Amino acid sequence: MITLVALLASLLLAGLAVFQGLLVAGAPLGRFAWGGQNEVLPANLRIGSAVSIALYAAFAVLILQAAGALSVLPDGFVDVAIWVLTGYFALGIVMNAISRSRPERLLMTPVVAVLAAGCLVIALA
Numbered sequence: 811m812i813t814l815v816a817l818l819a820s821l822l823l824a825g826l827a828v829f830q831g832l833l834v835a836g837a838p839l840g841r842f843a844w845g846g847q848n849e850v851l852p853a854n855l856r857i858g859s860a861v862s863i864a865l866y867a868a869f870a871v872l873i874l875q876a877a878g879a880l881s882v883l884p885d886g887f888v889d890v891a892i893w894v895l896t897g898y899f900a901l902g903i904v905m906n907a908i909s910r911s912r913p914e915r916l917l918m919t920p921v922v923a924v925l926a927a928g929c930l931v932i933a934l935a
Contacts, residue, residue, distance in 0.1 A: 812877045812878065812931070812932055812935045813877050813878065813879050815877065815928045815931050815932055816873050816874050816876070816877030816879055816928070816932060817874075817879075818924075818928060819870070819873050819924075819925055819928040819929065819932075820870040820873060820874060822921060822924060822925055822928075823866040823867075823869055823870045823873075823925070824866070824870070826862070826866055826921070827862075827863045827866045827867065829842070829843070830843075830859040830860070830862045830863050830866070831859075831863060833851050833855075833856065833859040834851075834856045834859045834860050834863075836850055836851075836856075837850075838850050840855075841911055841913045841914065842911070842913050842914050842917055842918065843855075843859070843914060843918070844858065844859075845909055845910060845911060845914070846909060846910060846911020846912075846913060846914045847910070847911070869895060871883070872888060872891050872892060872895060873892070873895070873928070873929065873932060875888050876888050876889075876891075876892040876929075876932045876933065877932050877935070892929060892932055892933045893933050895929050896926060896929040896930050896933050899922050899925045899926035899929055900926045902918075902922040902925075902926070903919060903922050903923050903926055906918040906919040906922055907919045
């Protein structure tokens with residue numbers, strides 16, 4: 811069950827990475843990210859989206875290892891980091907929920923809520 815939760819979270823992160831890649835490439839999807847103020851992201855937010863892609867990959871590795879599906883990072887680090895990641899996604903729920911962008915609130919809030927819940931389940935396992 812924990813592995814399934816980790817795979818679901820990793821798939822969500824992969825989907826978010828594709829979305830961020832589209833933003834980096836100039837797709838007019840900015841209303842769903844970064845506060846929704848720009849339809850096409852300016853250069854500084856495109857850099858932020860590129861960094862997000864790398865972070866999502868690191869998050870996926872962390873989640874998969876915390877669930878026991880991988881073994882690349884030190885176990886003590888993973889035990890703490892999964893809780894930090896759970897808190898990060900919990901904060902993301904709040905931040906997306908208060909976004910001025912209605913599309914961002916409606917799409918990203920539930921996505922981040924699922925990621926937070928998945929990390930919590932894995933952290934408690």
